[in-house]
Amino acid sequence: MFVSRLGKLGRWLRTRPETAPVQAIRKEGLSTLELVGIMFFFTCGGPYGIEKIVGSAGPMICMAGIALTPFFWCIPMGLMSAELATAIPADGGNILWVERGLGPMVGFVNGLLRICVGVADLALYPIIAVGYLETVLPDEIIDDKWNSYYFGLVVVVVGWILNVVGVDAVGLSAMILTLLILIPYIVFVVLALPEIKPSRWSVVPDPDSPDLGVNWAVFLSVLLWATAGFDDAGAFAGSVKDPRKSYVNGLIICIIIVTLVYLLPVAAGVCVLPYNQWNVGAFKDAAQTVGSWLAIWISFAAFAGCLGSFNSLLCADAIALKCMASLRWVPSIFGYTIPKLGTPVVSVTLVAVAAAVIGMFEFEFVIQLETCLLSMSIFLEFVSCLVIRYSEPTLARPFVIPLSNGWLILFFIPPMGLCIFACVTVMMAEVYILAAAGGCILLFCLLFMLRSSCGVKTDPNYYDAIHSPGRGSPFPDDERNPLLEVQRSAGGLNQVGGGLVL
16 A cells, blocks of 8 residues: 555556566576686685684584575575576676776776785685685695795785686586585594584574673674675676576575585584684684594695686786776776787786785774675675666566566575675674775765766767666677676686686
8 A cells, every 4th residue: 555655656666677588698607506606606616714613603603604694695685686687787797886886986996995805815815715725735835924925925926817818627627626625624524524513503603691691793704795795697698598597506505505604613623623713714623533534635726726716806806807807987997808819918917916916904804894895795785686667667588587576686685785784793793894984985986076077988889888778788790798708708707727718
């Protein structure tokens, strides 16, 4: 009754866009299993990196968070990105979604936010890799902060070389690499079964404290970081044979796998290693209680996973920066590609160097700053999805979330609220995060105003193409579609380490 009195807005709340006929971007789209492999590497890649939430929140809250996060975070993000990616399958993905929905200034700020998020994300993997190699590295490296940092630079340099040179991984698929990384963790869970004691899963740090003794800033930062990435993976929705079925099936399968990959090793690990001893690399310490051979195996598997994730994400971040150069948001030099290889070498180099610099900071600072900026960006993506539904109801959408606009708003409230809560919690816990995040937003706004005052405008051909009704891609055929460029390029996801061969 109330909705019916709202006139045009009420009618919009009761309706949802029509699903457009599926026109596959590729002649042969991705299968569900191929899509699962890609999603897994963009969102997880293995249980390494999740250890901090055990030490910061205890087993009970940690395991509850892992089990509940998919419903309030992963699924809404995955479906939102699928709808936007299939409607706007242009190079840049989530950067262009926000620009199209909320305008040039917000889009510009969000684009720079995503670059900062990507750089901070990349900086975490060398830290995690070194943390897992403590079992095999000499004490001289582990005990010295700078020696550990220099060793972590190996991951950065190798990832940079692979992205620039573009070494193809012959016969190596995402699913194979995923299994190779997960096998030692599966072995650990099986061998730890005799030590399972469910009573240890109900432990909280301080049950008498109002906050239960939980470091909520670290807990939320690591949890959201470990389960984010579905908005990036959503860019591949347009390459699926039937986005309306295969993508949803792939999303559900991937979320189940990611949840189990985190939940089972943690459930077994807290039974053999006290939760207050959990830090980066704790899975190898837990495996040490089973056997040193397993600890070494897990260490090398985690290192391979970190290298693979770094390699793939470096490519994705470089492609995003290249997209911003096409939009004239950053100097055109960042769009330069090596003619024979097609690699955006300037973007790859800048992102790799920036990640190496950020890697000098502590893990907690980097991940909290990343989560704060990431939450802002994802919040803007959810808002953009709603705005585009309102402003462009006739936009061709091969995939549509099967909810009316009113129910979609309710569906988006939990993840949007989680974004706000995570930002506020992290900023209140660390004044440095507040200063850094606030400084970034202010700087980006000033840069946009400076850019506008200098008369710099987006390439009209590119802009008109991405904003043309019912057409998201500025490229007329799939051979030039940048979504496929990501998959095919020499600097792309078909490299050694990334394992995302299509």
